[in-house]
Amino acid sequence: MKTAAIDMREDDATAVPPRAVRRKLEIMRGAAAAFRDRGYAGSSVRDIARRLGMAPGNLYYYFRNKQDILYFCQDYALDVLLREARQIVRRPAPPEEKVKALVRAQVRCMLDELHGSAGHIEFHAVSPARLRKIIAKRDAYERLVRAAVEEGVRARRFAPCDPKLTSLAILGAVNWTARWYRPSGVWSPEAIADGFAEFLVRGLRR
Amino acid sequence: MKTAAIDMREDDATAVPPRAVRRKLEIMRGAAAAFRDRGYAGSSVRDIARRLGMAPGNLYYYFRNKQDILYFCQDYALDVLLREARQIVRRPAPPEEKVKALVRAQVRCMLDELHGSAGHIEFHAVSPARLRKIIAKRDAYERLVRAAVEEGVRARRFAPCDPKLTSLAILGAVNWTARWYRPSGVWSPEAIADGFAEFLVRGLRR
Numbered sequence: 286m287k288t289a290a291i292d293m294r295e296d297d298a299t300a301v302p303p304r305a306v307r308r309k310l311e312i313m314r315g316a317a318a319a320f321r322d323r324g325y326a327g328s329s330v331r332d333i334a335r336r337l338g339m340a341p342g343n344l345y346y347y348f349r350n351k352q353d354i355l356y357f358c359q360d361y362a363l364d365v366l367l368r369e370a371r372q373i374v375r376r377p378a379p380p381e382e383k384v385k386a387l388v389r390a391q392v393r394c395m396l397d398e399l400h401g402s403a404g405h406i407e408f409h410a411v412s413p414a415r416l417r418k419i420i421a422k423r424d425a426y427e428r429l430v431r432a433a434v435e436e437g438v439r440a441r442r443f444a445p446c447d448p449k450l451t452s453l454a455i456l457g458a459v460n461w462t463a464r465w466y467r468p469s470g471v472w473s474p475e476a477i478a479d480g481f482a483e484f485l486v487r488g489l490r491r
Numbered sequence: 492m493k494t495a496a497i498d499m500r501e502d503d504a505t506a507v508p509p510r511a512v513r514r515k516l517e518i519m520r521g522a523a524a525a526f527r528d529r530g531y532a533g534s535s536v537r538d539i540a541r542r543l544g545m546a547p548g549n550l551y552y553y554f555r556n557k558q559d560i561l562y563f564c565q566d567y568a569l570d571v572l573l574r575e576a577r578q579i580v581r582r583p584a585p586p587e588e589k590v591k592a593l594v595r596a597q598v599r600c601m602l603d604e605l606h607g608s609a610g611h612i613e614f615h616a617v618s619p620a621r622l623r624k625i626i627a628k629r630d631a632y633e634r635l636v637r638a639a640v641e642e643g644v645r646a647r648r649f650a651p652c653d654p655k656l657t658s659l660a661i662l663g664a665v666n667w668t669a670r671w672y673r674p675s676g677v678w679s680p681e682a683i684a685d686g687f688a689e690f691l692v693r694g695l696r697r
C-alpha cells in the first residue's frame with residue numbers, strides 16, 4: 286500500500302484523489318470560474334456555492350473561507366505543473382522541444398485546470414506563510430524554464446540572451462492568458478498552447 | 492493661447508501640466524509605488540500620503556479616494572502610451588522596428604512612469620463606467636500592436652501567425668513586468684526594454 290500512502294500526502298493534491306479531494310477539486314474549478322468572471326475580490330463564497338449548486342454550509346465543510354479556496358487553487362495548479370515540468374526536463378530532448386513542452390504544459394494547466402482563472406496570480410490575497418510556500422513552488426517552476434533556456438544558449442541552439450530575463454518574458458506571456466482567456470472565445474486552450482509555444486521558441490532561436 | 496487650451500483638456504493628462512496636474516502626477520507616482528509594494532487592496536490613502544510626506548487631508552483635495560487615484564494611474568499611463576504608439580506607427584519604418592519601438596515604449600511607460608506598479612492591471616477595482624473608458628484606450632493600443640504585426644506578416648517579413656494571438660503574447664510578456672519588476676533589481680527599465688524588444692521581435696521573424 287506504499288503508493289496509496291504516498292498519494293495521500295497532504296502536500297500533494299495531484300495524485301489519484303480520494304472522494305474529499307475530488308470534491309475539493311470540483312469546488313476549486315467552480316471558484317476558478319467565478320474568480321475569472323468577477324475577480325477574486327468580487328466573488329463571495331455564496332457566489333461560488335451557487336455556481337456549483339451547493340449550499341454554502343456544504344462548501345464550508347471543505348474550505349474555511351474564500352482565501353482557503355484560492356490557496357488550494359494556487360497550490361494544486363503548481364503541483365500539477367511542477368510534476369509535469371520535472372518529467373519534461375528529464376527527457377533526452379533538444380532544449381527547444383523542452384521549452385515548447387513547458388510552455389504548452391503551463392498554458393494547459395492554467396486554461397484547462399483552472400479555466401483561465403486569474404486566481405493563481407492574486408498573490409497578495411493569501412497569508413504570508415502560505416504565500417511563501419506558493420512562491421517557493423513558483424520559483425521551482427521558473428528555475429526549470431530558465432535552466433532549459435540556459436541549456437539552449439550554452440549549446441548555441443538559442444541566440445545569446447539573459448536567460449533569466451527571457452524566461453520572465455515567456456512566463457509573463459503565459460501567465461497573462463489568465464487576464465484575457467474566455468472559454469467562449471475563438472481559441473481553444475490547445476490553439477493558444479500551439480501559437481504561444483511556436484512564437485516563444487522562435488524568439489529563442491539563433 | 493490655443494495650445495494652452497488644448498493642454499488643459501480634462502481627458503489629456505499627458506500635455507504640459509499645470510500645477511494641480513503636476514501635484515496629481517506626484518501623488519500618482521507615490522501611489523503606484525505603494526500599489527507595487529503592498530498591492531492595491533493592501534494600500535490605504537493614509538499609506539500613500541505618508542509615503543509622500545503629505546497630510547491625508549491634503550491628498551483628498553486632489554483625489555476623492557483610492558479608486559480615484561487608481562483610475563488616474565491607469566488613464567494617465569494609457570494616454571502617455573497611446574500618444575507615443577501613434578507616433579511610432581506613423582513613422583516610415585519596417586514593421587520589426589515598429590514592434591520593437593512599441594514594446595520599448597510600453598516597458599518604459601510601465602516601469603518609468605508607473606514605477607512598475609501593478610495598479611494599471613487591477614481592472615476589477617474601478618467602476619464599470621470608468622472601466623469601459625480604460626478598456627477602450629487599452630483596446631486602441633492593442634490594435635496598434637496587432638496592426639504592426641499584421642503589416643509584417645503581410646509583407647512576409649514575419650512568419651505566418653495569428654496576429655491577434657501573437658500580439659496577446661507580446662502584450663502579456665510586457666504587462667507581466669508589473670508583477671516582478673523592482674527598482675532595486677538587477678535590470679534597469681532600459682535593459683528590460685532592450686531584452687524584451689529583442690526576444691519578442693525575433694519570435695515574429697521568419
